[in-house]
Amino acid sequence: DHSPIFCATLLRCTSHGNQRESGFLSSLKAQLIxxxxxxxxxxxxxxxxxxxxxxxxxxxxxxxxxxxSGNPDPDIVWLVDGEPIKESRRFRMAYTEDNQCTLLIMDASEADEAEYTCKASNSMGESQHAAELIVITPGA
Structure with a gap:
């Protein structure tokens, strides 16, 4: 476990016999929580x-x-047959604030038929999902 360790000294201030936490200690407690x-x-x-x-x-x-989903927010990589896709005029990628990932393939051709994978990774791990693109040639 690589969780950070915090140490603090408890400081109590008294005012007319009533104990209260100092502002610093309250702030420190809130930060730790x-x-x-x-x-x-x-x-x-x-x-x-x-x-x-x-x-x-x-x-x-x-x-x-x-x-x-994931915390921290995952890094997204799109792959075609296991190889990273470079963004271009034909291959456009987006990742929105609501965690939606999109790969848009413009002007699809038979050469684009392949397995496409979205790989999401962060410091906690990795997940991926894949599906096939099938391109139908009219009249074939």
């Missing part, structure tokens, strides 16, 4: 919404969309 809650909420990425195999007609766009 917040940090403890943050530690407890940490989680490895999890797919809340997954995508399915997609069939598109050659020349049209294909869109994979999923929703990923």
């Amino acid at each position: 917040r940090e403890n809650e943050t530690q407890q909420e940490r989680s490895k990425p999890e797919f809340l919404r997954k995508f399915d195999d997609i069939e598109v007609i050659e020349g049209s766009a294909a869109k994979f969309v999923c929703t990923v």
Whole structure:
């Protein structure tokens, strides 16, 4: 366990016989509680919404969309047949504040038929989900 360790000295101030915590101690306690809650909420990425195999007609766009949770927020990498995809005019990627991940493939061709994977990772772990893109050639 690599959780941080905190040490503090308890300081009590008395005022007319009533004990009260100093402002510094109250602030320190609040900070420790917040940090403890943050530690407890940490989680490895999890797919809340997954995508399915997609069939598109050659020349049209294909869109994979999923929703990923995790604390801290996960880093997202899209892969095609296990290799990272570089963003370009044809391959567009987005990750919104509501944890929605999108891969948009413009002008899909037979060469784009493959397994597409969304890989989410953070300091707590990694999760991934994959599906196939099937490109239908008209008249074939």
